[in-house]
Amino acid sequence: xxxxxxxxxxxxxxxxxxxxxxxxxxxxxxxxxxxxxxxxxxxxxxxxxxxxxxxxxxxxxxxxxxxx
Amino acid sequence: xxxxxxxxxxxxxxxxxxxxxxxxxxxxxxxxxxxxxxxxxxxxxxxxxxxxxxxxxxxxxxxxxxxxxxxxxxxxxxxxxxxxxxxxxxxxxxxxxxxxxxxxxxxxxxxxxxxxxxxxxxxxxxxxxxxxxxxxxxxxxxxxxxxxxxxxxxxxxxxxxxxxxxxxxxxxxxxxxxxxxxxxxxxxxxxxxxxxxxxxxxxxxxxxxxxxxxxxxxxxxxxxxxxxxxxxxxxxxxxxxxxxxxxxxxxxx
Numbered sequence: 001x002x003x004x005x006x007x008x009x010x011x012x013x014x015x016x017x018x019x020x021x022x023x024x025x026x027x028x029x030x031x032x033x034x035x036x037x038x039x040x041x042x043x044x045x046x047x048x049x050x051x052x053x054x055x056x057x058x059x060x061x062x063x064x065x066x067x068x
Numbered sequence: 069x070x071x072x073x074x075x076x077x078x079x080x081x082x083x084x085x086x087x088x089x090x091x092x093x094x095x096x097x098x099x100x101x102x103x104x105x106x107x108x109x110x111x112x113x114x115x116x117x118x119x120x121x122x123x124x125x126x127x128x129x130x131x132x133x134x135x136x137x138x139x140x141x142x143x144x145x146x147x148x149x150x151x152x153x154x155x156x157x158x159x160x161x162x163x164x165x166x167x168x169x170x171x172x173x174x175x176x177x178x179x180x181x182x183x184x185x186x187x188x189x190x191x192x193x194x195x196x197x198x199x200x201x202x203x204x205x206x207x208x209x210x211x212x213x214x215x216x217x218x219x220x221x222x223x224x225x226x227x228x229x230x231x232x233x234x235x236x237x238x239x240x241x242x243x244x245x246x247x248x249x250x251x252x253x254x255x256x257x258x259x260x261x262x263x264x265x266x267x268x269x270x271x272x273x274x275x276x277x278x279x280x281x282x283x284x285x286x287x288x289x290x291x292x293x294x295x296x297x298x299x300x301x302x303x304x305x306x307x308x309x310x311x312x313x314x315x316x317x318x319x320x321x
Contacts, residue, residue, distance in 0.1 A: 001069075012088035012089070013088060014282075014289040015089070015289060016290070019290055036083075038088065051072055053072050053073040054249045056073040057094075057249050057253070058248075058249060058252065059094075060089065060090055060091060060092065060093025060094050061083070061093050062075035062076075062079065062097060064073065065074045065075070066071070066072040066073040067069040067070065067071050067072060068069060
């Protein structure tokens with residue numbers, strides 16, 4: 001069981017984490033706008049996360065912390 | 069639960085000013101991870117360039133010096149010679165290192181100056197708004213080459229790793245990319261090795277990181293990384309271009 005947390009305030013919504021996720025459980029939340037004015041990345045199904053940290057590896061802004 | 073991945077301690081909490089999806093953020097993090105891994109945060113001095121990374125001094129917790137455009141290798145030379153116990157790195161873009169700073173780069177390399185250079189190649193001048201750089205690809209459309217780079221009038225792109233590896237002196241030269249997870253992990257290893265070379269007193273290490281500029285290329289971040297794979301890497305092949313540790317090993321035998 002892995003846990004992924006997003007520092008949503010500094011996410012720029014580039015979506016590189018979404019593409020990197022091998023389980024396809026990340027998306028940009030179109031219903032939310034953070035204080036920078038972007039749609040932040042969110043995880044849709046935490047239970048499917050394998051904690052590979054691919055998302056965090058590709059994130060340019062160190063938004064993501066991964067625990068396993 | 070143990071932390072698998074978190075922001076490295078050598079990066080400050082300041083938010084990066086880079087555009088969404090700009091790989092500068094990834095490369096900053098790789099440098100900070102190398103500094104953390106080697107435990108040299110207290111004695112590292114970085115030299116910031118002119119270009120998009122001009123404000124890199126705000127992002128690293130180590131001491132930083134801002135160099136005039138292209139002169140980072142010269143400033144790093146001075147720092148290293150006056151403070152030989154410290155670890156000195158420069159962080160430069162292609163407009164900085166391969167254009168106005170080419171002389172400083174080549175001469176620092178041929179003196180085998182004991183410094184580490186992180187060279188970010190995104191084939192365009194980012195900060196000034198997308199003009200053609202010495203590394204822009206043949207036919208690449210930029211603000212100053214709206215019909216594509218014309219090789220007859222504007223010349224061929226400069227391959228910095230190949231150029232410097234023709235010199236006898238430089239110790240370690242490698243080209244990496246940050247367009248996917250595998251390449252980012254390889255880049256992490258290369259950057260750490262470049263710092264380790266300096267700590268061991270080996271000499272000049274330059275890591276060229278093939279990067280992207282989604283904003284000035286006029287692409288989404290995803291498309292830009294795909295373009296790196298399809299266009300940049302074929303022209304700028306990845307790999308180790310010079311590694312004198314093999315010569316060292318031969319001499320030892």
